[in-house]
Amino acid sequence: MKYSPQQSLLIWYEKNGRHTLPWRLTKDPYPIWISEIMLQQTQVKTVLERFYFPFLERFPSLEALAEAQLDDVLKMWEGLGYYTRARNLHTAARECRGTFPRTAHDMISLPGIGRSTAHAIASFAYNEPLPILDANVKRILHRFFALSKRDEKQLWTYAYQLFDPNHPFEYNQAMMDVGATVCLAKKPLCDVCPFKPACLGKGSPDAYPEKKTTRSKPIRTSVIRIYRRDNRYALMQRSSRFLHGLWGFSETVNLPIGSTDHFLGDITQHYSHFTLAGTVYLSDEPFEDERFEWFSLDEIKELSLSRADHKAMALLRYNLDQKREDGC
Structure with missing residues (x-):
């Protein structure tokens, strides 16, 4: 045949x-x-x-x-x-x-x-x-x-x-x-x-096919600031094309001089075109920005977050749990 x-x-x-x-x-x-x-x-x-x-x-x-x-x-x-x-x-x-x-x-x-x-x-x-x-x-x-x-x-x-x-x-x-x-x-x-x-x-x-030319992904650094007020935390629903619709914490390039923010830890998140290297802080400093809304920890569970913000959230929860164990 x-x-x-x-x-x-x-x-x-x-x-x-x-x-x-x-x-x-x-x-x-x-x-x-x-x-x-x-x-x-x-x-x-x-x-x-x-x-x-x-x-x-x-x-x-x-x-x-x-x-x-x-x-x-x-x-x-x-x-x-x-x-x-x-x-x-x-x-x-x-x-x-x-x-x-x-x-x-x-x-x-x-x-x-x-x-x-x-x-x-x-x-x-x-x-x-x-x-x-x-x-x-x-x-x-x-x-x-x-x-x-x-x-x-x-x-x-x-x-x-x-x-x-x-x-x-x-x-x-x-x-x-x-x-x-x-x-x-x-x-x-x-x-x-x-x-x-x-x-x-x-x-x-x-x-077959010919190999693609591989390029190393750029690394973007970011300071992620989790603002707290009366045990509620500030998040913004993103409107830009990247991560549009997802909720996230405040991101800046650098921590302001004289900041009293508490260091929570570092995160790394790989995206298709770059790698995010983030440093996460908890801030009790006054914060006013109409783009942000305030949520309790339980309410944040119902929000859709990016993986980077989930990692930042995990650092926050770990820090809060440690303080409870220490009796603070």
């Missing part, structure tokens, strides 16, 4: 595919959409164990997500990072007005849904014959066709060339699974790959 990469892939998927993933057991576009957005920048194991089910329990439908407050959505997203994803989910749910689009073409008009994500949702929910191009699929295409150059437009051409339009759901799911479990970024398992007979890059998979 003549070798067919598409047929080989489907046979492999039937035997080895991750068929029990919950978003593969439904044709409802809403949970499929949620899973696709969560899986951007996040591993399947993390999404399954900590975020997917609690999020859907809190917002079980498109309408529930649209009616929710952004604060609630961000709180349920806490720990997943890349909070723009959560904000886009919330905005898109409201734009849908109760009905999720039925074609990839219409899905792309929603915030946070790019071409590959739209293709994925449309092929999984509606069996629309469209290929996807996530990180795993890109790696497979680079190796299968021996493509060194990182050129997304070119990759889309090859994605359609290898695609099986007769089985869009199975093909796309299989491609993701092969990329996640076989065609690995490091030490790919070429001997068990369904594409091995026709893969042009199997002899030197590490050569």
Whole structure:
């Protein structure tokens, strides 16, 4: 029998595919959409164990997500990072007005849904014959066709060339699974790959694609001041693009000369484009800024904070606990 990469892939998927993933057991576009957005920048194991089910329990439908407050959505997203994803989910749910689009073409008009994500949702929910191009699929295409150059437009051409339009759901799911479990970024398992007979890059998979030039991330220093007044603490809901919607403590470049602030500790938080090195202080100095609101410790638990602010909060709680133990 003549070798067919598409047929080989489907046979492999039937035997080895991750068929029990919950978003593969439904044709409802809403949970499929949620899973696709969560899986951007996040591993399947993390999404399954900590975020997917609690999020859907809190917002079980498109309408529930649209009616929710952004604060609630961000709180349920806490720990997943890349909070723009959560904000886009919330905005898109409201734009849908109760009905999720039925074609990839219409899905792309929603915030946070790019071409590959739209293709994925449309092929999984509606069996629309469209290929996807996530990180795993890109790696497979680079190796299968021996493509060194990182050129997304070119990759889309090859994605359609290898695609099986007769089985869009199975093909796309299989491609993701092969990329996640076989065609690995490091030490790919070429001997068990369904594409091995026709893969042009199997002899030197590490050569495809060409390596990215790595640059060290800059370090930004910051002084985080936790202002206290009558056992309440000042936080501001961020309005800038970075960490938009999350609550945070006051940040400055330097501690003012003559400050009586109490040193709590240092934190480090890694972001995609820089590393934050923060020094955290507790301040009982007078503080007036209309952008800030005052919260008790219990109320802060209900707010959505960045990871850096969570670390600052942990230092504060540790300091308060130590003082209680010391009888202060």
